[in-house]
Amino acid sequence: MFDSAGVMLGSHRPPVEGYKAISKLLLSKNDSSYILTWEPTFSKVANSGELGYTYGFYKLTDRATKKLIGEGTYTTFWQKNAAGEWKAMLDTGNEGLK
Numbered sequence: 001m002f003d004s005a006g007v008m009l010g011s012h013r014p015p016v017e018g019y020k021a022i023s024k025l026l027l028s029k030n031d032s033s034y035i036l037t038w039e040p041t042f043s044k045v046a047n048s049g050e051l052g053y054t055y056g057f058y059k060l061t062d063r064a065t066k067k068l069i070g071e072g073t074y075t076t077f078w079q080k081n082a083a084g085e086w087k088a089m090l091d092t093g094n095e096g097l098k
Helices: 018-026
Strands: 004-009 034-045 052-063 067-079 087-093
Touching: 004 018
Parallel strands: 004 087
Antiparallel strands: 034 052, 052 067, 067 087
């Protein structure tokens, strides 16, 4: 989902810059034990039709027990590329709702 120049912000680490670095980070994590779901609650696209953002809520659930591991909010800024595909330019989230 990320653009080649995309940036991912996360807790307890510096920004991860670029598609290759983001892919390397995400692929280094074993994600088979949990399920990540997210639900956008708002979206907005600039009048130009080239930039936009979404925000909403996410949940992390244990795959085996179905127990909630964590939840929070997120925001993603998107840009439409030359091929007409929306790619994430900046993605960030905040843990905890309580």
